[in-house]
Amino acid sequence: MKDLLKALPWIGPAVALIATVVLFPVGVMFWNSTRDISQSGLDDGGVGLANFATVVGFQYFWPILGRTVVWVVGVVGVTLLGSLALAALLDKSFPGRRLVRMAVIVPWASSVVMTTMVVHYGLEPYFGIINSFLVDVGLIASPEGYGWTRHPVTAFAWAMVVAVFVSLPFTTYTILAGLQSVPGETVEAARIDGAGGVRTYFSVVLPQLRGAVSVAVLINIINVFNSLPILRVMTGSIPGYDADTIMTMIFKYLQNQRQIDLASALSVIAFFVVIVIVAVYVRVVRPLKEV
Amino acid sequence: MTALAESGTAPRQTTRPPSDDRPRVRKYTADQVPIGSVLLRMFTGLVVVVVFLLPYLIMFFGSVKTKAEIRSVDPTYFPTEWHWENYVTMWSTPETPLAQNVISTLVISLCATLLVLAVALPAAYYTARFRFRGRLVFLFLVIVTQMIQPAVLTSGLFREFIAIGIIDTWGAMILVNAAFNLSFAVWIMHSFFAAIPKEVDEAAQIDGAGTLAVLTKINLPLVWPGIVTAVIFTFVASWNEFAASLVLLSTPGNQPLSVALTKFVGQYETSWHYVFGVSIVAIVPVIILFMAIEKRLVGGLMAGSVK
Numbered sequence: 001m002k003d004l005l006k007a008l009p010w011i012g013p014a015v016a017l018i019a020t021v022v023l024f025p026v027g028v029m030f031w032n033s034t035r036d037i038s039q040s041g042l043d044d045g046g047v048g049l050a051n052f053a054t055v056v057g058f059q060y061f062w063p064i065l066g067r068t069v070v071w072v073v074g075v076v077g078v079t080l081l082g083s084l085a086l087a088a089l090l091d092k093s094f095p096g097r098r099l100v101r102m103a104v105i106v107p108w109a110s111s112v113v114m115t116t117m118v119v120h121y122g123l124e125p126y127f128g129i130i131n132s133f134l135v136d137v138g139l140i141a142s143p144e145g146y147g148w149t150r151h152p153v154t155a156f157a158w159a160m161v162v163a164v165f166v167s168l169p170f171t172t173y174t175i176l177a178g179l180q181s182v183p184g185e186t187v188e189a190a191r192i193d194g195a196g197g198v199r200t201y202f203s204v205v206l207p208q209l210r211g212a213v214s215v216a217v218l219i220n221i222i223n224v225f226n227s228l229p230i231l232r233v234m235t236g237s238i239p240g241y242d243a244d245t246i247m248t249m250i251f252k253y254l255q256n257q258r259q260i261d262l263a264s265a266l267s268v269i270a271f272f273v274v275i276v277i278v279a280v281y282v283r284v285v286r287p288l289k290e291v
Numbered sequence: 292m293t294a295l296a297e298s299g300t301a302p303r304q305t306t307r308p309p310s311d312d313r314p315r316v317r318k319y320t321a322d323q324v325p326i327g328s329v330l331l332r333m334f335t336g337l338v339v340v341v342v343f344l345l346p347y348l349i350m351f352f353g354s355v356k357t358k359a360e361i362r363s364v365d366p367t368y369f370p371t372e373w374h375w376e377n378y379v380t381m382w383s384t385p386e387t388p389l390a391q392n393v394i395s396t397l398v399i400s401l402c403a404t405l406l407v408l409a410v411a412l413p414a415a416y417y418t419a420r421f422r423f424r425g426r427l428v429f430l431f432l433v434i435v436t437q438m439i440q441p442a443v444l445t446s447g448l449f450r451e452f453i454a455i456g457i458i459d460t461w462g463a464m465i466l467v468n469a470a471f472n473l474s475f476a477v478w479i480m481h482s483f484f485a486a487i488p489k490e491v492d493e494a495a496q497i498d499g500a501g502t503l504a505v506l507t508k509i510n511l512p513l514v515w516p517g518i519v520t521a522v523i524f525t526f527v528a529s530w531n532e533f534a535a536s537l538v539l540l541s542t543p544g545n546q547p548l549s550v551a552l553t554k555f556v557g558q559y560e561t562s563w564h565y566v567f568g569v570s571i572v573a574i575v576p577v578i579i580l581f582m583a584i585e586k587r588l589v590g591g592l593m594a595g596s597v598k
Contacts, residue, residue: 003423010417011429013410014473021470022436025447032450041453086339093324094332102582103340106347109581111531113549114570118346120556121353121563126364129349133368143364165346173588226440229533229549233556247442254446254538263446270443278438 026271032264039258051265060241067156068225068245075163076220080213082164083171088201090172091179108169116162116233123148123158152235152242159234163224171216178212179205214285221277246270347574354378354567361564378572381565386558389569391544392551396573399461399547400529403468407525410469411476412518416506419484420492437474441467442534449538463539468529476521479587483517484510520587527577548573
């Protein structure tokens with residue numbers, strides 16, 4: 001106990017910050033999810049689990065949940081495959097490699113909102129530059145374009161493309177770090193034993209990337225599940241609930257409808273979803289056991 | 292895998308068919324890669340560069356077009372005339388007070404970074420140097436905050452900040468950004484402190500230096516790269532934060548650029564050239580900062596997850 005008191009001046013401020021801005025709001029959120037709170041913010045008493053019943057009973061709840069699964073699995077899966085390929089390239093030596101590495105970092109440093117806005121503009125009918133490019137190469141017949149950002153399904157699909165794009169840098173860099181820790185002798189030995197490049201990669205290099213891949217996937221799942229800005233920009237102006245995930249729905253309750261009790265209830269659900277995903281993932285893949 | 296490794300170190304083994312008479316020791320170095328595959332790598336690299344820079348090139352070319360050109364039904368890939376004055380006129384666009392948004396973004400990011408440093412540095416030092424009861428609990432708490440993101444907590448933060456009266460202030464976002472970047476900062480600095488041999492500290496203590504003097508005079512110069520990485524990472528993350536700012540800041544002038552710019556979307560006539568001009572101004576400095584810590588980014592993100 002005495003040594004904890006001695007440590008307090010050093011770790012106390014960090015604990016205080018985590019307590020006020022992370023732990024306390026979690027408590028407030030759980031409490032609010034069981035209250036009836038008016039739009040002006042007045043607490044009108046406890047309602048038990050009624051908010052949860054309302055949120056889950058909402059007619060679009062299950063489609064939204066399903067779309068959230070598609071969003072997370074699709075984005076994380078494609079990102080992983082793309083990153084494995086990119087990292088393999090960046091691990092090889094060739095003139096200009098440093099330039100390529102720097103280019104890959106750009107979407108990571110840039111504001112996700114701003115990156116998404118360029119794509120949103122590019123897809124606009126008539127004047128959007130991506131749309132116009134697709135017309136020029138003959139993939140789309142009329143310059144009016146498809147109206148990518150007007151339909152929930154296409155807007156959502158493009159949002160997934162952007163999500164993959166902004167997730168690639170972190171994932172690639174993590175896998176690249178993993179590749180650099182693969183001992184050169186194991187690769188050399190495989191070559192001497194007559195294994196070709198592809199075979200060496202799949203049976204020697206890839207198994208050793210397990211740790212890096214697990215960590216990258218875990219952090220990506222959390223980030224992609226919690227992602228708001230891409231969908232907000234890309235599908236936010238589409239009426240209805242056909243392009244929403246749990247996260248955008250929370251913000252619709254919070255901002256458009258000012259129903260903080262329902263927003264809290266859905267946040268609590270999201271909170272548990274994240275915990276379950278992380279727990280299952282850690283159990284199955286055991287990323288924390290490595291290294 | 293181990294079998295392969297062993298045969299590598301003991302080439303006389305009979306694991307290979309005897310007919311194979313290629314040279315036994317072949318160095319796996321770059322100079323022996325055929326020129327064809329080097330060219331292929333360079334070409335693929337070029338494609339990667341183009342793909343990753345494309346959105347930002349569109350942004351840049353768009354930022355110097357006129358409103359008429361960027362909204363033309365026959366769009367141009369490159370500006371027909373370069374209108375650099377957009378970078379001056381954009382500040383008085385009616386959608387949002389852009390100059391104030393820049394100030395807000397700067398103040399929030401700078402203060403959050405300073406707060407993170409003030410709070411994380413002592414914690415990282417002490418947990419790396421001393422064993423004490425509750426140390427593991429503390430480190431676990433820090434990892435947990437890396438798993439939680441502000442987006443899922445906004446409804447709780449919103450009510451809490453109303454209750455304590457800091458809703459819609461810079462202070463609210465300074466606290467949020469500091470708290471959610473604390474984990475990265477603690478872990479990267481912790482790993483740098485842990486890499487310094489304890490004997491260095493002990494030698495200084497024998498010479499009569501106190502704990503604080505050991506930290507500032509002996510350790511700080513050695514962990515400097517870790518501090519720079521933590522500072523830049525926190526600054527860039529705060530600079531780009533969106534979800535919490537969207538809900539916690541309602542006065543237009545208080546909002547950071549990430550939130551302010553979304554007001555342009557869905558307008559009857561979006562001034563895309565201004566959106567892109569502001570984006571370029573906001574993106575270029577942080578890209579340069581991020582490139583400076585490129586080599587240490589992964590270490591900081593992985594450290595917390597694998598320890």
